[in-house]
Amino acid sequence: xxxxxxxxxxxxxxxxxxxxxxxxxxxxxxxxxxxxxxxxxxxxxxxxxxxxxxxxxxxxxxxxxxxxxxxxxxxxxxxxxxxxxxxxxxxxxxxxxxxxxxxxxxxxxxxxxxxxxxxxxxxxxxxxxxxxxxxxxxxxxxxxxxxxxxxxxxxxxxxxxxxxxxxxxxxxxxxxxxxxxxxxxxxxxxxxxxxxxxxxxxxxxxxxxxxxxxxxxxxxxx
Amino acid sequence: xxxxxxxxxxxxxxxxxxxxxxxxxxxxxxxxxxxxxxxxxxxxxxxxxxxxxxxxxxxxxxxxxxxxxxxxxxxxxxxxxxxxxxxxxxxxxxxxxxxxxxxxxxxxxxxxxxxxxxxxxxxxxxxxxxxxxxxxxxxxxxxxxxxxxxxxxxxxxxxxxxxxxxxxxxxxxxxxxxxxxxxxxxxxxxxxxxxxxxxxxxxxxxxxxxxxxxxxxxxxxx
Numbered sequence: 394x395x396x397x398x399x400x401x402x403x404x405x406x407x408x409x410x411x412x413x414x415x416x417x418x419x420x421x422x423x424x425x426x427x428x429x430x431x432x433x434x435x436x437x438x439x440x441x442x443x444x445x446x447x448x449x450x451x452x453x454x455x456x457x458x459x460x461x462x463x464x465x466x467x468x469x470x471x472x473x474x475x476x477x478x479x480x481x482x483x484x485x486x487x488x489x490x491x492x493x494x495x496x497x498x499x500x501x502x503x504x505x506x507x508x509x510x511x512x513x514x515x516x517x518x519x520x521x522x523x524x525x526x527x528x529x530x531x532x533x534x535x536x537x538x539x540x541x542x543x544x545x546x547x548x549x550x551x552x553x554x555x556x557x558x559x560x561x562x563x564x565x566x567x568x569x570x571x572x573x574x575x576x577x578x579x580x581x582x583x584x585x586x587x588x589x590x591x592x593x594x595x596x597x598x599x600x601x602x603x604x605x606x607x608x609x610x611x612x613x614x615x
Numbered sequence: 616x617x618x619x620x621x622x623x624x625x626x627x628x629x630x631x632x633x634x635x636x637x638x639x640x641x642x643x644x645x646x647x648x649x650x651x652x653x654x655x656x657x658x659x660x661x662x663x664x665x666x667x668x669x670x671x672x673x674x675x676x677x678x679x680x681x682x683x684x685x686x687x688x689x690x691x692x693x694x695x696x697x698x699x700x701x702x703x704x705x706x707x708x709x710x711x712x713x714x715x716x717x718x719x720x721x722x723x724x725x726x727x728x729x730x731x732x733x734x735x736x737x738x739x740x741x742x743x744x745x746x747x748x749x750x751x752x753x754x755x756x757x758x759x760x761x762x763x764x765x766x767x768x769x770x771x772x773x774x775x776x777x778x779x780x781x782x783x784x785x786x787x788x789x790x791x792x793x794x795x796x797x798x799x800x801x802x803x804x805x806x807x808x809x810x811x812x813x814x815x816x817x818x819x820x821x822x823x824x825x826x827x828x829x830x831x832x833x834x835x836x837x
Contacts, residue, residue, distance in 0.1 A: 505802075509730075577822050580724050586728050586815050592808055596802070607831065607832070609816075609827050611827040
Protein backbone atom coordinates (compact mmCIF):
# COMPACT_ATOMS: atom_id res chain seq x y z
CA UNK A 394 0.00 0.00 0.00
CA UNK A 395 0.92 3.60 -0.55
CA UNK A 396 1.70 5.90 2.26
CA UNK A 397 -0.80 8.74 2.23
CA UNK A 398 -0.56 10.67 -1.02
CA UNK A 399 -1.38 14.27 -1.77
CA UNK A 400 -3.73 14.11 -4.76
CA UNK A 401 -5.23 16.91 -6.84
CA UNK A 402 -8.34 15.95 -8.78
CA UNK A 403 -8.59 18.27 -11.78
CA UNK A 404 -12.19 18.33 -12.90
CA UNK A 405 -13.14 17.22 -9.43
CA UNK A 406 -16.68 18.58 -9.64
CA UNK A 407 -17.61 16.20 -12.47
CA UNK A 408 -19.12 12.83 -11.54
CA UNK A 409 -16.00 10.75 -12.24
CA UNK A 410 -13.67 13.18 -10.49
CA UNK A 411 -15.96 13.57 -7.51
CA UNK A 412 -16.41 9.81 -7.17
CA UNK A 413 -12.69 9.07 -7.28
CA UNK A 414 -11.90 11.97 -4.93
CA UNK A 415 -14.37 10.49 -2.46
CA UNK A 416 -12.71 7.08 -2.60
CA UNK A 417 -9.20 8.52 -2.32
CA UNK A 418 -10.20 10.64 0.70
CA UNK A 419 -11.97 7.69 2.29
CA UNK A 420 -8.70 5.73 2.05
CA UNK A 421 -6.88 8.46 3.94
CA UNK A 422 -5.20 10.36 1.12
CA UNK A 423 -5.06 14.16 1.13
CA UNK A 424 -7.32 15.36 -1.65
CA UNK A 425 -7.60 18.77 -3.25
CA UNK A 426 -10.59 19.08 -5.52
CA UNK A 427 -9.89 21.30 -8.53
CA UNK A 428 -12.37 23.09 -10.75
CA UNK A 429 -12.36 26.10 -13.04
CA UNK A 430 -14.44 27.71 -10.31
CA UNK A 431 -12.80 27.55 -6.87
CA UNK A 432 -16.11 28.23 -5.11
CA UNK A 433 -17.81 25.34 -6.80
CA UNK A 434 -14.81 23.13 -5.94
CA UNK A 435 -15.17 24.05 -2.27
CA UNK A 436 -18.88 23.20 -2.31
CA UNK A 437 -18.19 19.77 -3.78
CA UNK A 438 -15.32 19.23 -1.34
CA UNK A 439 -17.75 19.90 1.51
CA UNK A 440 -20.18 17.36 0.03
CA UNK A 441 -17.44 14.74 0.22
CA UNK A 442 -16.44 15.82 3.72
CA UNK A 443 -20.06 15.50 4.86
CA UNK A 444 -20.23 12.02 3.42
CA UNK A 445 -17.02 10.92 5.12
CA UNK A 446 -17.57 12.87 8.33
CA UNK A 447 -14.17 14.59 8.32
CA UNK A 448 -12.97 17.92 6.91
CA UNK A 449 -10.03 16.53 4.90
CA UNK A 450 -10.96 17.50 1.33
CA UNK A 451 -10.43 21.07 0.20
CA UNK A 452 -11.43 22.89 -2.99
CA UNK A 453 -9.37 25.18 -5.21
CA UNK A 454 -9.14 26.31 -8.79
CA UNK A 455 -7.43 23.72 -10.97
CA UNK A 456 -4.01 25.42 -11.07
CA UNK A 457 -3.90 25.94 -7.31
CA UNK A 458 -5.02 22.35 -6.74
CA UNK A 459 -2.22 21.05 -8.94
CA UNK A 460 0.34 23.19 -7.10
CA UNK A 461 -0.67 21.72 -3.73
CA UNK A 462 -0.35 18.06 -4.76
CA UNK A 463 2.30 15.53 -5.73
CA UNK A 464 -0.09 13.34 -7.70
CA UNK A 465 -2.61 14.78 -10.15
CA UNK A 466 -5.70 13.03 -11.51
CA UNK A 467 -7.06 14.51 -14.73
CA UNK A 468 -10.80 13.82 -14.73
CA UNK A 469 -11.91 16.29 -17.36
CA UNK A 470 -13.93 16.05 -20.56
CA UNK A 471 -12.11 15.36 -23.81
CA UNK A 472 -13.41 18.59 -25.24
CA UNK A 473 -10.87 21.27 -24.42
CA UNK A 474 -8.42 18.69 -23.06
CA UNK A 475 -5.33 19.95 -24.89
CA UNK A 476 -5.96 23.54 -23.80
CA UNK A 477 -6.53 22.55 -20.21
CA UNK A 478 -3.35 20.46 -20.04
CA UNK A 479 -1.33 23.20 -21.72
CA UNK A 480 -2.62 25.72 -19.20
CA UNK A 481 -1.60 23.52 -16.28
CA UNK A 482 1.68 22.30 -17.81
CA UNK A 483 3.99 24.17 -15.42
CA UNK A 484 2.36 22.60 -12.39
CA UNK A 485 2.30 19.11 -13.87
CA UNK A 486 6.03 18.94 -14.58
CA UNK A 487 7.74 16.00 -12.91
CA UNK A 488 4.55 14.84 -11.17
CA UNK A 489 2.62 11.60 -11.42
CA UNK A 490 -0.30 12.53 -13.65
CA UNK A 491 -3.14 10.03 -13.86
CA UNK A 492 -5.48 10.36 -16.82
CA UNK A 493 -8.94 8.83 -16.79
CA UNK A 494 -10.05 10.96 -19.74
CA UNK A 495 -12.22 9.18 -22.32
CA UNK A 496 -12.30 10.64 -25.84
CA UNK A 497 -15.80 9.54 -26.83
CA UNK A 498 -18.38 10.69 -29.32
CA UNK A 499 -22.14 10.35 -28.93
CA UNK A 500 -24.77 10.40 -31.65
CA UNK A 501 -28.09 8.76 -32.45
CA UNK A 502 -26.30 5.40 -32.61
CA UNK A 503 -24.98 5.77 -29.06
CA UNK A 504 -21.45 6.20 -27.72
CA UNK A 505 -18.32 5.41 -29.72
CA UNK A 506 -14.58 5.94 -29.47
CA UNK A 507 -13.23 8.83 -31.52
CA UNK A 508 -10.72 7.94 -34.23
CA UNK A 509 -7.49 9.39 -32.85
CA UNK A 510 -3.81 8.81 -33.48
CA UNK A 511 -3.05 9.25 -29.80
CA UNK A 512 -5.01 8.78 -26.61
CA UNK A 513 -5.76 11.54 -24.10
CA UNK A 514 -3.01 10.11 -21.88
CA UNK A 515 -0.49 10.25 -24.72
CA UNK A 516 -1.56 13.80 -25.53
CA UNK A 517 -0.83 14.80 -21.95
CA UNK A 518 2.56 13.11 -22.16
CA UNK A 519 3.37 14.95 -25.38
CA UNK A 520 2.30 18.31 -23.96
CA UNK A 521 4.18 17.82 -20.67
CA UNK A 522 7.17 15.61 -21.47
CA UNK A 523 8.48 15.50 -17.88
CA UNK A 524 5.14 14.41 -16.42
CA UNK A 525 4.99 10.81 -15.28
CA UNK A 526 1.74 10.00 -17.06
CA UNK A 527 -0.31 6.94 -16.16
CA UNK A 528 -3.70 5.92 -17.60
CA UNK A 529 -6.17 4.43 -15.11
CA UNK A 530 -9.69 4.56 -13.62
CA UNK A 531 -11.42 4.88 -17.02
CA UNK A 532 -14.00 2.18 -16.45
CA UNK A 533 -15.25 2.49 -12.89
CA UNK A 534 -18.76 3.92 -12.98
CA UNK A 535 -19.13 7.33 -11.33
CA UNK A 536 -22.34 6.29 -9.61
CA UNK A 537 -20.82 3.09 -8.23
CA UNK A 538 -17.98 5.15 -6.78
CA UNK A 539 -20.32 7.60 -5.12
CA UNK A 540 -23.24 5.47 -4.03
CA UNK A 541 -21.63 3.43 -1.27
CA UNK A 542 -18.23 3.30 0.44
CA UNK A 543 -17.89 -0.42 -0.36
CA UNK A 544 -14.91 -1.41 -2.48
CA UNK A 545 -15.84 -2.43 -6.04
CA UNK A 546 -14.42 -5.89 -5.42
CA UNK A 547 -15.69 -7.38 -8.66
CA UNK A 548 -14.04 -4.82 -10.91
CA UNK A 549 -10.45 -4.25 -11.93
CA UNK A 550 -8.59 -1.02 -12.50
CA UNK A 551 -6.43 -1.32 -15.61
CA UNK A 552 -3.28 0.78 -15.39
CA UNK A 553 -0.99 1.66 -18.28
CA UNK A 554 2.16 3.75 -18.40
CA UNK A 555 5.80 3.91 -19.39
CA UNK A 556 7.15 4.98 -15.95
CA UNK A 557 7.17 1.76 -13.90
CA UNK A 558 7.47 3.48 -10.55
CA UNK A 559 4.61 5.88 -11.25
CA UNK A 560 2.54 3.00 -12.56
CA UNK A 561 3.16 1.02 -9.40
CA UNK A 562 2.03 3.96 -7.23
CA UNK A 563 -1.22 4.12 -9.21
CA UNK A 564 -1.69 0.34 -9.00
CA UNK A 565 -1.50 0.74 -5.23
CA UNK A 566 -3.89 3.68 -5.32
CA UNK A 567 -6.46 1.46 -7.03
CA UNK A 568 -6.82 -0.40 -3.72
CA UNK A 569 -8.90 2.56 -2.54
CA UNK A 570 -11.44 1.79 -5.28
CA UNK A 571 -11.55 -1.99 -5.72
CA UNK A 572 -9.85 -3.26 -2.58
CA UNK A 573 -7.03 -4.74 -4.65
CA UNK A 574 -4.07 -3.50 -6.69
CA UNK A 575 -4.70 -2.28 -10.19
CA UNK A 576 -3.55 -4.50 -13.05
CA UNK A 577 -0.49 -3.52 -15.04
CA UNK A 578 -2.02 -3.39 -18.51
CA UNK A 579 1.19 -2.39 -20.28
CA UNK A 580 2.65 0.63 -22.03
CA UNK A 581 1.11 4.09 -22.07
CA UNK A 582 0.14 3.75 -25.72
CA UNK A 583 -2.39 1.08 -24.71
CA UNK A 584 -4.46 3.94 -23.31
CA UNK A 585 -5.66 4.12 -26.93
CA UNK A 586 -7.44 0.84 -26.19
CA UNK A 587 -8.46 1.47 -22.58
CA UNK A 588 -10.03 4.91 -23.03
CA UNK A 589 -12.62 4.14 -25.73
CA UNK A 590 -13.60 0.84 -24.11
CA UNK A 591 -15.74 3.08 -21.93
CA UNK A 592 -18.02 3.53 -24.96
CA UNK A 593 -18.76 -0.20 -24.85
CA UNK A 594 -19.56 -0.04 -21.14
CA UNK A 595 -21.93 2.91 -21.62
CA UNK A 596 -23.57 1.04 -24.48
CA UNK A 597 -24.13 -2.00 -22.26
CA UNK A 598 -25.40 0.19 -19.42
CA UNK A 599 -28.15 1.48 -21.69
CA UNK A 600 -29.04 -1.91 -23.10
CA UNK A 601 -29.11 -3.74 -19.77
CA UNK A 602 -30.08 -0.78 -17.54
CA UNK A 603 -27.14 -1.43 -15.27
CA UNK A 604 -23.75 -0.07 -14.30
CA UNK A 605 -21.33 -2.39 -15.98
CA UNK A 606 -17.67 -2.72 -15.12
CA UNK A 607 -14.61 -4.56 -16.35
CA UNK A 608 -12.95 -7.50 -14.64
CA UNK A 609 -9.94 -9.39 -15.93
CA UNK A 610 -9.84 -13.12 -15.44
CA UNK A 611 -6.64 -15.09 -15.04
CA UNK A 612 -4.67 -12.28 -13.36
CA UNK A 613 -4.35 -12.53 -9.60
CA UNK A 614 -3.64 -9.19 -7.94
CA UNK A 615 -4.63 -10.27 -4.42
CA UNK B 616 -30.18 -21.96 -27.18
CA UNK B 617 -29.68 -22.30 -30.91
CA UNK B 618 -30.77 -25.30 -32.78
CA UNK B 619 -27.75 -26.92 -34.36
CA UNK B 620 -26.06 -24.50 -36.76
CA UNK B 621 -23.96 -25.18 -39.81
CA UNK B 622 -20.79 -23.15 -39.24
CA UNK B 623 -17.81 -22.58 -41.52
CA UNK B 624 -14.63 -21.48 -39.76
CA UNK B 625 -12.52 -19.56 -42.26
CA UNK B 626 -8.94 -19.67 -41.06
CA UNK B 627 -9.83 -22.76 -39.08
CA UNK B 628 -6.28 -24.06 -38.96
CA UNK B 629 -5.06 -21.07 -36.92
CA UNK B 630 -5.17 -21.33 -33.13
CA UNK B 631 -8.25 -19.11 -32.60
CA UNK B 632 -10.21 -20.72 -35.43
CA UNK B 633 -9.29 -24.23 -34.35
CA UNK B 634 -10.18 -23.52 -30.73
CA UNK B 635 -13.57 -22.06 -31.56
CA UNK B 636 -14.30 -24.83 -34.09
CA UNK B 637 -13.60 -27.36 -31.34
CA UNK B 638 -16.03 -25.69 -28.96
CA UNK B 639 -18.73 -25.31 -31.61
CA UNK B 640 -18.42 -28.97 -32.60
CA UNK B 641 -18.42 -30.05 -28.97
CA UNK B 642 -21.74 -28.23 -28.53
CA UNK B 643 -23.23 -30.22 -31.40
CA UNK B 644 -22.99 -27.76 -34.26
CA UNK B 645 -21.96 -28.89 -37.75
CA UNK B 646 -18.54 -27.43 -38.40
CA UNK B 647 -16.60 -27.11 -41.65
CA UNK B 648 -13.02 -26.08 -41.13
CA UNK B 649 -11.76 -23.83 -43.91
CA UNK B 650 -8.18 -23.13 -44.93
CA UNK B 651 -6.38 -21.98 -48.06
CA UNK B 652 -5.16 -25.57 -48.21
CA UNK B 653 -8.00 -28.13 -48.12
CA UNK B 654 -5.62 -30.93 -47.11
CA UNK B 655 -4.37 -29.04 -44.12
CA UNK B 656 -7.97 -28.23 -43.17
CA UNK B 657 -8.84 -31.94 -43.22
CA UNK B 658 -5.87 -32.75 -40.99
CA UNK B 659 -6.93 -30.16 -38.42
CA UNK B 660 -10.55 -31.33 -38.67
CA UNK B 661 -9.37 -34.85 -37.80
CA UNK B 662 -7.46 -33.48 -34.82
CA UNK B 663 -10.71 -32.01 -33.50
CA UNK B 664 -12.63 -35.21 -34.27
CA UNK B 665 -10.04 -37.23 -32.35
CA UNK B 666 -10.40 -34.90 -29.40
CA UNK B 667 -14.18 -35.14 -29.38
CA UNK B 668 -14.37 -38.79 -30.36
CA UNK B 669 -16.78 -38.29 -33.27
CA UNK B 670 -16.25 -37.67 -37.00
CA UNK B 671 -18.41 -34.54 -37.25
CA UNK B 672 -15.91 -31.88 -38.37
CA UNK B 673 -14.83 -31.80 -42.01
CA UNK B 674 -12.15 -29.77 -43.77
CA UNK B 675 -12.34 -27.86 -47.04
CA UNK B 676 -10.78 -24.90 -48.78
CA UNK B 677 -12.18 -21.61 -47.49
CA UNK B 678 -14.56 -21.00 -50.40
CA UNK B 679 -16.02 -24.53 -50.27
CA UNK B 680 -16.35 -24.28 -46.49
CA UNK B 681 -18.32 -21.04 -46.81
CA UNK B 682 -20.59 -22.56 -49.44
CA UNK B 683 -21.51 -25.47 -47.15
CA UNK B 684 -22.50 -23.33 -44.15
CA UNK B 685 -25.18 -20.87 -43.08
CA UNK B 686 -23.01 -19.15 -40.50
CA UNK B 687 -19.41 -18.15 -41.20
CA UNK B 688 -16.74 -17.32 -38.64
CA UNK B 689 -13.83 -15.28 -39.98
CA UNK B 690 -10.80 -16.23 -37.87
CA UNK B 691 -8.05 -14.95 -40.11
CA UNK B 692 -5.10 -12.60 -39.64
CA UNK B 693 -5.61 -8.90 -40.29
CA UNK B 694 -2.91 -9.00 -42.93
CA UNK B 695 -4.61 -9.79 -46.20
CA UNK B 696 -8.06 -9.47 -44.61
CA UNK B 697 -9.63 -7.27 -47.30
CA UNK B 698 -8.41 -9.54 -50.11
CA UNK B 699 -9.65 -12.64 -48.37
CA UNK B 700 -13.09 -11.19 -47.72
CA UNK B 701 -13.35 -9.89 -51.28
CA UNK B 702 -12.45 -13.33 -52.61
CA UNK B 703 -15.18 -14.98 -50.54
CA UNK B 704 -17.77 -12.24 -51.00
CA UNK B 705 -20.15 -14.24 -53.21
CA UNK B 706 -20.43 -17.01 -50.62
CA UNK B 707 -20.85 -14.62 -47.69
CA UNK B 708 -23.85 -12.78 -49.15
CA UNK B 709 -26.89 -12.87 -46.89
CA UNK B 710 -25.18 -15.06 -44.29
CA UNK B 711 -24.42 -14.42 -40.64
CA UNK B 712 -20.71 -13.59 -40.71
CA UNK B 713 -18.94 -13.51 -37.35
CA UNK B 714 -15.64 -11.65 -37.23
CA UNK B 715 -13.11 -12.26 -34.46
CA UNK B 716 -10.34 -10.61 -36.44
CA UNK B 717 -7.98 -8.39 -34.42
CA UNK B 718 -6.07 -5.68 -36.30
CA UNK B 719 -2.99 -5.53 -34.09
CA UNK B 720 0.58 -4.43 -34.51
CA UNK B 721 3.57 -5.83 -32.65
CA UNK B 722 6.95 -4.22 -32.12
CA UNK B 723 9.65 -4.01 -29.45
CA UNK B 724 7.13 -2.27 -27.15
CA UNK B 725 4.69 -5.18 -27.41
CA UNK B 726 1.24 -5.45 -28.98
CA UNK B 727 -0.93 -2.44 -29.84
CA UNK B 728 -4.09 -1.67 -31.77
CA UNK B 729 -3.56 -0.31 -35.26
CA UNK B 730 -4.91 3.19 -35.93
CA UNK B 731 -7.82 2.48 -38.28
CA UNK B 732 -10.93 4.35 -39.35
CA UNK B 733 -12.91 1.12 -39.42
CA UNK B 734 -12.64 -2.20 -37.66
CA UNK B 735 -12.15 -5.54 -39.42
CA UNK B 736 -15.84 -6.26 -38.85
CA UNK B 737 -16.84 -2.97 -40.45
CA UNK B 738 -14.52 -3.65 -43.37
CA UNK B 739 -16.26 -6.97 -43.96
CA UNK B 740 -19.63 -5.22 -43.82
CA UNK B 741 -18.48 -2.63 -46.35
CA UNK B 742 -17.09 -5.27 -48.71
CA UNK B 743 -20.17 -7.52 -48.43
CA UNK B 744 -23.12 -5.20 -47.77
CA UNK B 745 -25.70 -8.01 -47.59
CA UNK B 746 -23.73 -10.00 -45.02
CA UNK B 747 -25.16 -9.99 -41.51
CA UNK B 748 -21.90 -9.11 -39.81
CA UNK B 749 -21.42 -9.62 -36.08
CA UNK B 750 -18.23 -9.04 -34.07
CA UNK B 751 -17.54 -11.59 -31.31
CA UNK B 752 -15.05 -14.04 -29.77
CA UNK B 753 -12.10 -11.61 -29.96
CA UNK B 754 -10.93 -12.08 -26.41
CA UNK B 755 -11.15 -15.77 -25.57
CA UNK B 756 -7.64 -17.18 -25.47
CA UNK B 757 -6.94 -19.83 -28.12
CA UNK B 758 -5.17 -22.06 -25.61
CA UNK B 759 -8.00 -21.86 -23.10
CA UNK B 760 -10.40 -22.93 -25.84
CA UNK B 761 -8.30 -25.89 -26.84
CA UNK B 762 -6.84 -27.13 -23.57
CA UNK B 763 -9.96 -28.49 -21.89
CA UNK B 764 -13.61 -28.96 -22.82
CA UNK B 765 -14.72 -26.98 -19.77
CA UNK B 766 -16.77 -23.86 -20.41
CA UNK B 767 -14.87 -20.62 -19.74
CA UNK B 768 -17.40 -19.69 -17.08
CA UNK B 769 -15.48 -16.70 -15.78
CA UNK B 770 -15.23 -14.94 -19.12
CA UNK B 771 -17.75 -13.10 -21.24
CA UNK B 772 -18.15 -13.01 -24.99
CA UNK B 773 -18.88 -9.45 -26.10
CA UNK B 774 -21.04 -9.34 -29.22
CA UNK B 775 -21.61 -6.30 -31.41
CA UNK B 776 -23.63 -5.86 -34.57
CA UNK B 777 -26.35 -3.91 -36.33
CA UNK B 778 -28.55 -6.93 -37.23
CA UNK B 779 -30.37 -7.79 -33.99
CA UNK B 780 -31.44 -11.24 -35.09
CA UNK B 781 -27.95 -12.22 -36.24
CA UNK B 782 -26.51 -10.78 -33.04
CA UNK B 783 -28.92 -12.85 -30.96
CA UNK B 784 -27.90 -16.05 -32.79
CA UNK B 785 -24.25 -15.30 -31.98
CA UNK B 786 -25.08 -14.48 -28.35
CA UNK B 787 -26.63 -17.95 -28.15
CA UNK B 788 -23.62 -19.49 -29.88
CA UNK B 789 -21.40 -18.05 -27.13
CA UNK B 790 -22.97 -20.58 -24.74
CA UNK B 791 -20.73 -23.18 -26.40
CA UNK B 792 -17.68 -21.25 -25.15
CA UNK B 793 -18.55 -19.73 -21.79
CA UNK B 794 -21.67 -21.67 -20.77
CA UNK B 795 -23.75 -18.49 -20.90
CA UNK B 796 -25.12 -16.13 -23.55
CA UNK B 797 -22.81 -13.52 -24.99
CA UNK B 798 -23.36 -9.92 -23.94
CA UNK B 799 -24.92 -7.48 -26.39
CA UNK B 800 -22.16 -4.86 -26.50
CA UNK B 801 -23.94 -2.59 -28.97
CA UNK B 802 -23.58 -1.49 -32.57
CA UNK B 803 -21.17 -2.98 -35.10
CA UNK B 804 -18.99 0.12 -35.03
CA UNK B 805 -18.02 -0.74 -31.44
CA UNK B 806 -15.91 -3.52 -32.95
CA UNK B 807 -13.38 -0.68 -33.25
CA UNK B 808 -13.14 -0.89 -29.46
CA UNK B 809 -13.50 -4.66 -29.01
CA UNK B 810 -10.91 -5.77 -31.56
CA UNK B 811 -7.83 -3.90 -30.29
CA UNK B 812 -8.64 -4.65 -26.64
CA UNK B 813 -6.97 -7.96 -27.45
CA UNK B 814 -3.65 -6.06 -27.46
CA UNK B 815 -4.20 -5.24 -23.79
CA UNK B 816 -4.93 -8.88 -22.98
CA UNK B 817 -1.80 -10.08 -24.78
CA UNK B 818 0.20 -7.43 -22.93
CA UNK B 819 -1.13 -8.67 -19.58
CA UNK B 820 -0.49 -12.29 -20.57
CA UNK B 821 3.19 -11.49 -21.02
CA UNK B 822 3.47 -9.45 -17.86
CA UNK B 823 1.66 -11.90 -15.60
CA UNK B 824 2.53 -15.12 -17.49
CA UNK B 825 -1.11 -16.05 -17.69
CA UNK B 826 -4.03 -16.33 -20.10
CA UNK B 827 -6.17 -13.34 -19.26
CA UNK B 828 -9.77 -12.91 -20.28
CA UNK B 829 -12.49 -10.30 -20.06
CA UNK B 830 -15.51 -10.43 -17.78
CA UNK B 831 -18.17 -7.77 -17.50
CA UNK B 832 -19.60 -7.03 -14.07
CA UNK B 833 -23.14 -5.82 -13.51
CA UNK B 834 -24.64 -7.59 -16.54
CA UNK B 835 -26.47 -10.82 -15.79
CA UNK B 836 -26.71 -13.11 -18.81
CA UNK B 837 -27.58 -16.26 -16.86
